[in-house]
Amino acid sequence: MKSLSIGLVCPYGWDTPGGVQIHIKELAEWLISHGHKISVLAPVTDESALSEPWLVSAGRPVPIPYNGAVARVIFGPLASSRVKQWIAQGDFDLLHLHEPAIPSLSLLAGWAGEGPMVATFHASISRHKTMNMIGNGLNPFIERITAKIAVSETARQTLKNRFETEAVVIPNGINLTKFQHSPAKPEWVSANTIGFIGRFEEPRKGLQVLIDAIPEILKSKPDLNVLVAGPGDFEDFSKKIPEHILRHITYVGRLSEEDKGQFFKSIALYVAPNTGGESFGIILAEAMSCRTPIVASDLPAFKALLEDGKSGALFRNEDSADLARKIVKLLDADTDRSAVAQAGYEKAMTFDWDVVGSQILSVYELALVGNSRVSLASDNRFWNRLRAND
């Protein structure tokens, strides 16, 4: 395949950690290593801290509540003109928009651009009346997109319910080699150490479900240690936790990618008590690639990733008693644990970037068949064409 010039659009603040941002970063790096020319447009809070030469800032993001979390996005006239400028200067073969169906840069880029466009839908959102209304208004926009990718079966179903449109399922990629040589960290290692990573202050990440399960686990595992990692104000969060439980929780701060590998290698179990809003669970796949056994809530996305319990144990969503039972059971059974970890590792292999990247490239290839390039939609309006001919 010839070298392509591709514009990727990230809807969320580049310097806030998140699955979509990491996916875009790794996709960009994979595409560059395969000889393609990449430019990523994203909202950025602190422009002086940018390290990637291919990143273009669209301005500071504003936090808005969305889908049970806070989304840091950007829109409005200023962002819109930056998008147009980026498209006009980029001379792209193709635009790849991420999560374009929310008010964000991706939506703006999709309206401003014309030509081959691929969109990836990450979120799974339950069917909502207001969402349907918005959905109908967005139909003409959704039609402009040449090819749609959903990151999971549930994301595909969401898209189908909202817009009655079909998408190709391509999972998020993971650099499996990334964590392969991470060593375990001695002070974290113990037979009864379990781990949690995420923005713990957000209810849908479900740390509270895990905390409520601790008293029950302590009955058979008095030396339990729960490692919590993730961005947020833990001191403030821990005020609500009783002292005798807090003693068994260690907050290790926000982890770098390097620390993350060490984290997974050190713990005996990874727990994902998320209560909703997940469409894939990239953190689970990362844990699986480290052969870390998993206990996760039975959200459809997790169920699919863990192959109905074959490559990780599932508990009833928001049921702390069931979670405690599953954790104790898995901590007690060494053979089960290693069987689950091995199955998880094999499943994770199918998400390797080389597999995922070439699937995305074949979607690009399909979107490019019209032989046109990306241009500004406004340049194609007939009165602007008349002006250009003068």
Added chain:
Amino acid sequence: MTKTILIIVFALLLGAWYLSFLASRLDRLHHRVETSWEHLDALLQRRAAIALEISHFAAIDPATSFLLTAAAYQAREANIIERSDAESALSETLKLIRTQDMATTTESESDILAGLVRITEKISVGITIHTEAVNTARNLRSQFIFRTFRLAGHAPLPMRYAFEDDIL
């Protein structure tokens, strides 16, 4: 009086703009139906060519070889009505070779088999995108406003193909 006329003229202009907006939406979809079909067609032709190459493998028995050759030719020469059935038949036949022992393949032969896997992946993406474009176009065309104002013009109604989801 002039006010009423102005309002009517404005409403007409607005209506005309809206109709042209709808027509351009439909036009874009028609265009996509054509290009995605061209691409899918090319991929299917390449698959038929690969099937013919496979039928000449030393490890393939004469009966399978005969079936493959026949299916590949049928897929290549099918007219637009028979196409879908012929391609599905070729998919079925290609499934046969997966069940056979291909341990004795040479290097170039395993290259061809790997090529078949790649092309099959692309075909399944191609089918999704094409059927999606066809369905969206047909949905729009069936809407009242599109029918009343004949916004589709002389474009033929996009054809639906009964491609199997599980093509290989």
